[in-house]
Amino acid sequence: MKDMYRKDNIFTKEEMDDIFLILEYSAISLLDIRHHLISPEEALKDCILPSSAFLFTYPGKAEVLLGDKSYQINHFSLFHGGKGTSLSIIPHGEWLEYYMIFYKTGETQFHKEKLKKLLEQINPFQQQYGFTPQNPVFFTEILRSIYEHWNEPAPMKKFYEKSLFYQFTYELYKELAEASVLTFDPNIVKMTIRYIEKNYATSIAVQDLCQRFGISYSHFYRLFKKETGSTFQGYLLKIRLEKARQYMIESSYSLSEIAKFTGFYDEFHLSSSFKKLTGMSPATLRKNLTWDKKYPYMENPEFSHYNEAYQVSQNKLNIQGDIMLKHLKNKTAVMAAALSFMTLLSGCSTASSVSDNTTPTASQAADNQNSQKDDDSQKSETKILQTVKGDVEIPVTPKRVVTDSGLLGDILALGVTPIAIENYGAEDVSYKDLIKDITVLEKWEPEYIMAEQPDLIITQYEENYEQLSKIAPAVYVPSDQMTVDEELSFLAEALGKDPEEGKKILDAYFEKVAEYKAKLEEAGLYNKTFSVIRVQGENQIGVRWSNNLGGQILFGALELPKTEGAQEEIDAGHDWGATLSFEALPKYMGDYILVTEYGNYDLIKDNPIWKSLPAVEAGNIIILSEPFMYLNDIYSWSAQLDLVGDALLELAKKEK
Incomplete structure (x- = not known):
């Protein structure tokens, strides 16, 4: 709660004095009142207010977006937005009830110049704010009364509704003037997420967002990581990859075009990132799609790539929400009838000492494999490894390690040669001689991995973790949340080595860097x-x-x-x-x-x-x-x- 609300005055005393004069000099007309009960499936999204409006919500959890600001609510709440403001109401519980009042203002016959001058200083009809009213019963009852009388045709009824609206307005500004109300703090993380969803295809600088929100980078980083469990760049990458995946599934655009549409630097960057996150290349994804998934718009005339923001006129606000959700089925791959596998015995041996070169030689890798053969028939003892997925029981000295391509180089640097690896996508890599005799999996999928009978699986792909952990002990390595030395130490421990081995390898690398710097300086x-x-x-x-x-x-x-x-x-x-x-x-x-x-x-x-x-x-x-x-x-x-x-x-x- 303390992160969502603060005791505050929305307007200063001087501003309130001006606002009351503006209200006195203005002619305010009630245009419409709406009352709805909506569920999360009927959320109101990205509506453009056709006039100034008040929004009153009943107790319930929801996210309210006014313009570019996101507010999280739990109790009664009152919001105000000016004409042209974008509004979304997204319930977080089962139902949310709300009233919305639309009104307009005009000049009275007198005090035109005074009103014009005051409006130049402050315009309450365009102000955007939200707070918890101190007298929610009053607002509930008066809004109910206005709504019940709204459709009555008699002129006296209309006058009565207008008088009630003036009472509503008076009580609202009276609360703002007489007490420090509980105002809603914008939710910076939600605002960031909305910004990413709308601008993912452009270059987004974290520093610009921090400046926009008026907070330091360190504070922003902590807030974002706490609420999403991800770094800003990691979250942005996942959004871009999801949009790219939609294009791959639902269009025939080339990979180069998709990369341009979704904020990647080029098709190589997109392909590498996609494979690292999902375990398959874009080409594999498209190859395994059935005909109806390749052309979903043939059976769906409302097909659209995105659920973009849209404008609605005043009469369309009757609609309780407009949602375009696409339930895409999980990809199914066609497996071969039988798989043969090679019993290549390789794995972990004690790492050789590291001097000025962190790269193990091919002969060292061969020695690792040969020394392991004598012990392969013995059952490994186990230990508990603490991971972000909880405690995992793994072999003390793994014999049959399988890993994806993203972690392969670090594992090889630790002196361990896996028995099988994900297809690393290119022949010209620095460690090609070390892996030339080991199994390269046709696909990074459970069936192929299972065929290798691993005793430890190491992966960077969080979405595959649950499946992999059913095959063998699996260790998820969140590289984007670790420093290099943290990752190397963690991998060393998982592979049955002293975590200090990782630090030694990194130290050796930095020593080599220092040597080259000195030579280049000279x-x-x-x-x-x-x-x-x-x-x-x-x-x-x-x-x-x-x-x-x-x-x-x-x-x-x-x-x-x-x-x-x-x-x-x-x-x-x-x-x-x-x-x-x-x-x-x-x-x-x-x-x-x-x-x-x-x-x-x-x-x-x-x-x-x-x-x-x-x-x-x-x-x-x-x-x-x-x-x-x-x-x-x-x-x-x-x-x-x-x-x-x-x-x-x-x-x-x-x-x-």
């Missing part, structure tokens, strides 16, 4: 500027200045200088990157350019603008594989650091 490269680009088409270049596609090494680990153009974009809240034409490219190109490409560099290498860039003319270009540079895990980072660091040092030698 080579004079910290006096230069750097750029990361991705070829997206003949006249489209994706420029990255965040921790992505090589930026995690250049700007994250090595902290090399960005261009002025990139820094301007970051200061403006565009903290990821941009897609540019060649004409806009020079402003963002540094003295050295890292090109992450997927076999498409030929599209740009002969472009005159590209060839005229100083970095290109000087030969200061590093061309690297996009799949190799895309992965973000400690194993991949170490390999990427070696590749990029050595390439930069080699270019610096040539310049000298």
